[in-house]
Every structure is written in structure tokens, then in C-alpha cells.
Amino acid sequence: MKQLLAAWMLLVAAMASQAGDTTPDDAMVWLQRITNAAQQLNYSGSFVYQHGQQVETSRITHMKDASGEYEKLVTLDGRPRQIYRNNDEVYCFMPDDKTVMVDRHRVKKSFPALLPPQIAGLSEFYEIKLGGQERVAGRECQVIILTPKDQYRYGHRLWADTQTGLLLKASTWSEKKQIVDQFAFTQIKIGGPIDRSEVKPALKGKRLVRSTGEGTSQPLPIDSGWDVSGAPPGFKKVNEMKRVLPGASMPVNHIVFSDGLAAASVFIEPVSEKSTLGLSHQGALNVYSRQVGEYQVKVLGEVPAATVMHIGDAVSFRK
Amino acid sequence: MSEQLSALMDGELAPAEMARQISTLKNDKELCHTWAAYHVLGDALRKSPQLSIDFTAKLARQLAEEPTILAPQRKPQPNTSRYAMPLAASVAAVGLVGVLTWQMVRVNQADAPVALAAAPVAATQQVAVAKPKAAPSTQAVAAKTPETxxxxxxxxxxxxxxxxxxxxxxxxxxxxxxxxxxxxxxxxGR
Known part of the structure; x- marks a missing residue:
């Protein structure tokens, strides 16, 4: 682990030394700093999430020690909802207060912490540059702007704490330069010890529903027979598997596409009476659902409506 | 002024003229009321079904939340036949009033940039979207847009x-x- 970290820091250092005066490289280094800070630092604070005309406040805590990463998110408005992550296990407390959905967190395996080559690859689809210095939650921040080069992805504006690199504010905007959603810390404490008990889910007396059925191991990558030819430029298939979602009885095919920053999931399952077809969105999340033969195809992602539709319409069964 | 308004209502204005009228409407509360009154009169004459009081507000909200990227990019054509599409036109008109009224309410609230910017576009496009319902021959255009x-x-x-x-x-x-x-x-509301 330490060697890996050392090697990685060398890479970052190498990137930094190459940077010189050219802004894009500086911006890349900042992206790397943000990624690193999100995983390595202890922090807790309150933040607001705005989408459409809705604003929600949440409290988050992140802790890293020798045994790994622990974090939690608790919403403060509306019905209470909580998410905990203990290393690669994610617990989602449902509002009914009885059920807890348990899922694996595999992002690290698919995207090993946005390694420098991957970040460099982003510049093919986004123009990445540094903005000015701005203050968020009482702290000085560096602004980083990612402008998409086509209509298939959203733009991002990131505010990273100058001192630690932690992302304190992020906004997602559409092709028309309108903000689709954003979150910002209003108060944050970075560093210092955090008690493990604070980030441990209280599971006593809860009904646990797991994503792959009791006793089943992780879903295996498969070739489902489904074909998505002609995904929008830059979106590559990063995963394909058959799995049972928490609380579901039937397995679903889950295929993931990503350009390295944005991702879209394709879920394919037999059409049922409950299947709703059409298009919908919530903040940056767009979802498109259509019927292909006897199956319902659902595409979900933090990408524009054009992208989920493009992917959804490209789904077919290989004969 | 009222001739212009009546022409706008019947879709007899050229696109440029139409845009000018709509922007006048946006800034003239009095004219907005007249516009609404015309439609109430028209609906009464045509014996259109009554809609609930909050219909415009609800429609405006739905329009505002609708992803505008999906709206067909057709330019609204001047409509010369007076009562060819009474239902579609009145839906569009009520929607327009709703959007305009709503816009006046929201105009000082900078926290809704998406909705604000999208509203005038949505209003004009609603006219185009509403048409296929009355004219089955253009149904194919509507079929391409998935339901929200x-x-x-x-x-x-x-x-x-x-x-x-x-x-x-x-x-x-x-x-x-x-x-x-x-x-x-x-x-x-979704």
C-alpha cells in the first residue's frame, strides 16, 4: 500500500514538474489533489445540495485510519435518509427506518482513484482549466473548470480547498450553461480525530436487504448477449454483469459506460406491469426507459438527456 | 393593441411580430389580464371544458421542469384557420399565460436560472408541441419525443x-x- 502511494505521489510530482506555465496540466494536478484529499482526509461538515428548485441540507463525516475508510451522509431535511460506507460496503437506510439496503462499493476497482493517465484522458472530452480563487465555507478555494467538448456530457465547476485540496463546492451545468445541480459545504472541519463510532451504522433490529441475495458472492462480469453499439463518443463499456438488486427477486443485467468522469448505467430486465417508460430527471441525473422486445431497458446517469437516450436507443439483443 | 393580441391568440402573427407581442405581454400585467380574459371568453363561446383554477400554475411548473432539449426544434407556423385547433391553441395559450404570470412571480428569485431562462422558449415551443394533438398527420414528430x-x-x-x-x-x-x-x-409535478 505504502509503495503504491509512493509511486503514485511520484507520478503526481512528475506531472506537477512538467506543468510549468501551462494551465491544463496545473488543472490536472488539482483534479488529482481533489481525488486524493477525498480519500485521505478526516473531515466533517454540513453541506447543501440544490437541484431544480429544491434545496436539501446534509451532514457528512469522513474518516480514514489504518483499517480503511469510513463515511456517512445524513440528510437533515425531509424524511431522514442515511448512507454509510465502511470500506467497500455501502449501507443505505430507508426512510421507513426498518430496512437497510446493503450494496458493494466497487468504484475503486473500476476506477482506481482516477490515476493520472485516466485524468489525462479526460482532456480528450473536456477542456480543463483553472479559474480564480474564491471563498467557500470560509475557506480559500481554487476554481477548476471542466468544459465539455460536445453535448453528451455536463460541464463542471469545482472549488477545491487551497490548503488541503478537498472539494468544497461543485456545480454541474448543461450545454446551455444552466446549472443542473450543485452542492456546497456551508461549514466544514478538516483534520483532527474522528471517533469510529460516529461512522458506524447502527444495524441492530434492522432488516438487511443485500444486492446479490443472501450468501451469494459478488456478481461476475458476464457477456449478457445484449449489445450497445454506438454509445456517444468517449463512453466506453467499463462493466457488464448480472445481479439482483436489493429487494428484487429477478436478476437484472447491468452494463456501465463511462468517459472517465461521467457514467451511465444500463439496466435490462423483463418488462413487468410496474415498468414505466419515458424520460425523467432529477438534478444532473437523467433516466430514460424504453421497451426492447420483452425487456425494459433503463439508462441512468449523471449525463444529459441526449446521452441516456442515445445509449438507450442503441441497445439491442445480439442474434 | 387589442387587435394585435387577438391576432396573437389566433396565431396569425408572423414569428417576429409574435415574439414582440410576447415580450410586450411579459412586461404588461394589464395586457396579461386582457389576454387571460380573451381566453376565458373564447373558452366560454366554444363551450370548452372547465379547467381547475390552478391549472395554469401547474402547467407552468411542468413546463419549467421539462428538459427543453427534448422540445422539437420546429418554428411555429402562422396559423391562418381560425378555429382549426381550438383545444390545442387554448391549451397553449393558457400555458403561456401561466408561464408569463409565473415568470413575473419568479423574476426576482435568482435561484431558478434554469426555469427562468427556459420559460419563454418553452412557451413558444408549447405552441408547436400542442399542434400534433389536433393534427394527426404530424403525429410522427411527437412520437419521437419520449414522454416525461x-x-x-x-x-x-x-x-x-x-x-x-x-x-x-x-x-x-x-x-x-x-x-x-x-x-x-x-x-x-413531474
Whole structure:
């Protein structure tokens, strides 16, 4: 682990030394700093999430020690909802207060912490540059702007704490330069010890529903027979598997596409009476659902409506 | 002025003229009332079904929330036949009043840039969208646009959770990325 970290820091250092005066490289280094800070630092604070005309406040805590990463998110408005992550296990407390959905967190395996080559690859689809210095939650921040080069992805504006690199504010905007959603810390404490008990889910007396059925191991990558030819430029298939979602009885095919920053999931399952077809969105999340033969195809992602539709319409069964 | 208004109502204005009228309407509350009154009169004459009082507000809200990217990019054609599409036209008109009224209410609230900017476009395009309902020959155009449905009816938390575990944005955002997963899904108006 330490060697890996050392090697990685060398890479970052190498990137930094190459940077010189050219802004894009500086911006890349900042992206790397943000990624690193999100995983390595202890922090807790309150933040607001705005989408459409809705604003929600949440409290988050992140802790890293020798045994790994622990974090939690608790919403403060509306019905209470909580998410905990203990290393690669994610617990989602449902509002009914009885059920807890348990899922694996595999992002690290698919995207090993946005390694420098991957970040460099982003510049093919986004123009990445540094903005000015701005203050968020009482702290000085560096602004980083990612402008998409086509209509298939959203733009991002990131505010990273100058001192630690932690992302304190992020906004997602559409092709028309309108903000689709954003979150910002209003108060944050970075560093210092955090008690493990604070980030441990209280599971006593809860009904646990797991994503792959009791006793089943992780879903295996498969070739489902489904074909998505002609995904929008830059979106590559990063995963394909058959799995049972928490609380579901039937397995679903889950295929993931990503350009390295944005991702879209394709879920394919037999059409049922409950299947709703059409298009919908919530903040940056767009979802498109259509019927292909006897199956319902659902595409979900933090990408524009054009992208989920493009992917959804490209789904077919290989004969 | 009232001739212009009446012409706008019947879709007899050229696109440029139409845009000018709409922008006049936006800034003239009095004219807005006249516009609404004309439609109430028209509806009464045509014995159109009564709509609930909050119909315009609800429609305006739905229009504002509709992703504008999906609206067909057709230019509204001047409509010369007076009563060819009474229902479609009145729906569009009521929608327009709704949007305009709503816009006046919202104009000082800078927290809704998306909705504000989208509103005039949505209003003009609503005219174009509403037409195929009355004219089946252009149905094919409408069929290309998928229906906008309520978010929570298409995806439940389990899908969001399953998607989130693969979303690379998590690497940068950390746990705040999960806020989209647990965000309160709006129960209505979608």
C-alpha cells in the first residue's frame, strides 16, 4: 500500500514538474489533489445540495485510519435518509427506518482513484482549466473548470480547498450553461480525530436487504448477449454483469459506460406491469426507459438527456 | 393593441411580430389580464371544458421542469384557420399565460436560472408541441419525443445505489456524491 502511494505521489510530482506555465496540466494536478484529499482526509461538515428548485441540507463525516475508510451522509431535511460506507460496503437506510439496503462499493476497482493517465484522458472530452480563487465555507478555494467538448456530457465547476485540496463546492451545468445541480459545504472541519463510532451504522433490529441475495458472492462480469453499439463518443463499456438488486427477486443485467468522469448505467430486465417508460430527471441525473422486445431497458446517469437516450436507443439483443 | 393580441391568440402573427407581442405581454400585467380574459371568453363561446383554477400554475411548473432539449426544434407556423385547433391553441395559450404570470412571480428569485431562462422558449415551443394533438398527420414528430414521467416511478433507490457504485465522479466528490442517490424524489409535478 505504502509503495503504491509512493509511486503514485511520484507520478503526481512528475506531472506537477512538467506543468510549468501551462494551465491544463496545473488543472490536472488539482483534479488529482481533489481525488486524493477525498480519500485521505478526516473531515466533517454540513453541506447543501440544490437541484431544480429544491434545496436539501446534509451532514457528512469522513474518516480514514489504518483499517480503511469510513463515511456517512445524513440528510437533515425531509424524511431522514442515511448512507454509510465502511470500506467497500455501502449501507443505505430507508426512510421507513426498518430496512437497510446493503450494496458493494466497487468504484475503486473500476476506477482506481482516477490515476493520472485516466485524468489525462479526460482532456480528450473536456477542456480543463483553472479559474480564480474564491471563498467557500470560509475557506480559500481554487476554481477548476471542466468544459465539455460536445453535448453528451455536463460541464463542471469545482472549488477545491487551497490548503488541503478537498472539494468544497461543485456545480454541474448543461450545454446551455444552466446549472443542473450543485452542492456546497456551508461549514466544514478538516483534520483532527474522528471517533469510529460516529461512522458506524447502527444495524441492530434492522432488516438487511443485500444486492446479490443472501450468501451469494459478488456478481461476475458476464457477456449478457445484449449489445450497445454506438454509445456517444468517449463512453466506453467499463462493466457488464448480472445481479439482483436489493429487494428484487429477478436478476437484472447491468452494463456501465463511462468517459472517465461521467457514467451511465444500463439496466435490462423483463418488462413487468410496474415498468414505466419515458424520460425523467432529477438534478444532473437523467433516466430514460424504453421497451426492447420483452425487456425494459433503463439508462441512468449523471449525463444529459441526449446521452441516456442515445445509449438507450442503441441497445439491442445480439442474434 | 387589442387587435394585435387577438391576432396573437389566433396565431396569425408572423414569428417576429409574435415574439414582440410576447415580450410586450411579459412586461404588461394589464395586457396579461386582457389576454387571460380573451381566453376565458373564447373558452366560454366554444363551450370548452372547465379547467381547475390552478391549472395554469401547474402547467407552468411542468413546463419549467421539462428538459427543453427534448422540445422539437420546429418554428411555429402562422396559423391562418381560425378555429382549426381550438383545444390545442387554448391549451397553449393558457400555458403561456401561466408561464408569463409565473415568470413575473419568479423574476426576482435568482435561484431558478434554469426555469427562468427556459420559460419563454418553452412557451413558444408549447405552441408547436400542442399542434400534433389536433393534427394527426404530424403525429410522427411527437412520437419521437419520449414522454416525461415522474422520476421515482422510473428509478428506485436500489438502481441509484447500484449505479453510484460505478460512478467515477465519486472519486472526486467523495460521499457527497451519494446525495443524489438519497435526494428526496419529488412526488408530484413531474
Amino acid at each position: 414521467v415522474q422520476f421515482s416511478r422510473v428509478v428506485s433507490n436500489s438502481y441509484l445505489l447500484a449505479h453510484q457504485e460505478f460512478s467515477p465522479s465519486y472519486a472526486m466528490e467523495g460521499i457527497p456524491a451519494y446525495v443524489r442517490t438519497v435526494s428526496e424524489h419529488q412526488e408530484s
